[in-house]
Amino acid sequence: MNAAVFFQQLINGMSLGSLYALLAIGYTMVYGILRFINFAHSDIFMVGAYSAFFFIVIFRVPWPLAAAFAVCLTALVGVTIDRVAYRPVRDAPRISALITAVGVSSFIENLGLVTVGARPKAFESPQFMSRVFHIGPVTITGVAIWVPIMTFVLLAVMMYVVYRTKIGMAMRSVSTDIEATRLMGVDVDKVISYTFALGSALAAAGGILWACKYPKISPLMGVYPGWKAFTAAVVGGIGSIPGAMIGGFIIGLIEVMTVAISPGLSGYRDGVIFLVLVVFLLVRPTGILGETLKEKV
Amino acid sequence: MPDKFRKTILTVIFIGFLFVVAWLADNYLDEYVMRVVRTGLIYVIAAVGYNLINGIAGQFSLGPNGFMALGGYMVALLMLPVEQKEFVWFLQPLIWPFRVFSLTKPFFPLAVALGGVAGALGALVVGVPSLRLRGDYLAIATFGFSQIIIVLANNLIPVTNGALGIKGIPEYANVYRCLAWAIVTVIITSNLANSSYGRAMKSVRDDEVAAEAMGIPIFRHKLLAFVVSGFFAGVAGGLMASLITTVSPSLFSFSMTFNLLIIIVLGGLGSTTGSAITAFAFTLLSEALRFVESPITIGPIDIPGIAGMRMLVFSLLLVLLMIFYRRGLFGKKELSWDWVVSRFGNSNRQGVGTWPHKTEQS
């Protein structure tokens, strides 16, 4: 692999990784607060892509506006899922919440199959995304550049919300100690709703950008990105937002580089990520930035 | 104990009755229905095994599809005739021991048992590292391992023939064999669940710290439950391979685990008989609902089949169960002779000396 190819793959990896990072934040935020894995998050990602698709194709809304509508709509979907399905099992054994999440995920996927069909739809990405740049021997598509840029902007906004606003402070407080926060008079359910909204909005943005990068969308499009983003969250240290970002880039790079280094391994590109997931769970379940939790006897 | 003796007699009679029903069904029902029945029996095996680790030992695994795949491929490799093997692996030859031999029909139960062993070994390899994790983390680790098994099935062409799968497996999984395996699974699992080992597993489920303080090596009991569960998953996968006559990675996808999860939750996590009955009923119901996914013509109107409709309903069912009916149909109770007697027999048999009405207690 020469330098040019390496550089190209690096950009591809970063671009893919930034999408995983967007999605990973949703997993990590919900886990940080509720200590459960929101399996349906990968389907929220899909809902985001489809919402944008319908706003563009059916309602002929201009692209930026369609994206904004889609993000808002998806955020609403995320909040609704929490209200309808997760809140009733909040005080149940943790296994119940997990089973519920598996059920919700399957429900959304099959609702997608039933309503829009299994056949992939062609996503219309805007002009500036498909432009091709040549820098010396390196060829880069607009998507590969725009995706990380937009990701960074969104992440900056999100960091601002979490670390500089009142609701962000409430979120961090809830994730530290939910009961104590409740005692301080904070409406915990509201904070959880905001968390779902924010996580889902980022997932929707991720879904839309993903659709720009891989313009065939289908109801099951979220499954594998979802698992990879989840792996990213684990690698970064689940519960940690900066960790999710770092994890996202690591997973993106691992995936791209595996195939780049040895094309014979392309059949294993998903397997490698699952291997990373399993190895991290077994060797360092707290990830790179996570902290250890010791159970009290 | 005369009471125990009576129950054994009742059980033997009941098993005989099941075989008579199977014989009648085999002779009078059409092949399509019998396929569904056999599938149902295989699901009984898989669900009862899955319930052992999830419901009884309380360790949330999301990996039975992977262990079923191990059993399925094992039976395929053992039973596929040698000439068929040459035909299937036309690009790359099959690896050595399987290339040169295949088992004949009388050895089919052995092949299925070896499928179970493959599942159990897989569970051992996955369980030793992952059963140190808890709750969500364990679920994810087992899911990850199962996905790795499926990725390997897709890529290890000299063993699995990749995504194309293996075709032409002899169809030896008739209704009697499926029924026999299902009965063995239910009896062994419920014996185990009611034994001292089962109690130890349940104590781990209820409170790990207390279980350990009462002298239970918790890791070993989790692993025992996981390996036995893996064995039955392997058996189910092996029978499935012979029933469908084909194995491929897509046959053992995560949706298999999802179905099993619905079954054990609906049946009541922790209830062996609940899992068994629900598994069979679920398979029949699922098949009966197939029409909603196929095109229907009513007079001049053509309604196109809607794929995914059944899974949509089942997913909704799972979520609703979790919200409103978490204990499932059977809770942790078992359908046992005591229960039957207390329900339908004369009530004066319930006094001191008779066995309790819940098998959890017996």
Place this chain on the structure above:
Amino acid sequence: MASQNGAILALDSVSVSFGGLVAVSDFDFTLGKGELVGLIGPNGAGKTTVFNIITGQYEPVRGKVFFRGRDITGWRPDRVTCAGIARTFQNMRLFEGLTVLDNVLVSRHSKLRSSMLAAALNLPGYVREEQVARTKAMELLDRVGLMDLAYTEAGSLPYGQQRRVEIARALAADPEVLLLDEPAAGMNPEETARLMEFICGVRDEFGLTILLIEHDMKLVMGICERIRVIDYGMSIAEGTPEEIQGNPKVISAYLGEEACEYA
């Protein structure tokens, strides 16, 4: 040094800390065979932590634990229990989904010799062992007066009865040393009196050595031969109930410095 002359259990300058916070430091303690000793101290003094060190839930950062002269430091809790130390929990950790009888039978599991296969196939050897275990468990339930409730789900019992199940469960492990963590918590005076009688009774009957944590001073002073007082993770006093009652250090630990001045 602590593991000598007749001591069945000995802690040799044991320390435990959580994330830099010292919970128990340089704790020395010996328990002679057949003794009935109380471990008291204000809330958060580290009493339960001492139990957790003995039974292997926590591994001490320094120091050693000896049981019958054998170093058991760092043993897993199940090994410690099988060696002969059983315990109850302050916050009662019954197996709530299991019946009272099954709760007790769980403690007999480590004595089982049959393999899992024998149990799954209901082989005669296993059935015999199970029968023996059941008889033994029923005897214990009879001893704590819960025989009638053997087939009730443990989680559905009232508090006082759950405490008794916990003691029966600990006894079923055939311990030589029994650690009771606040056995009288939540009991009314009458129940406490019966409990005191019961504790003394089982000690004599089973030849037990008992260490108990308790806040109910009437119980502690009434039945313990020796009392150890712990505060902020350190031993502050030891002696007979009379000695402890008059010890100014103990009074100040319980009531605070000011109260001591007036005492």
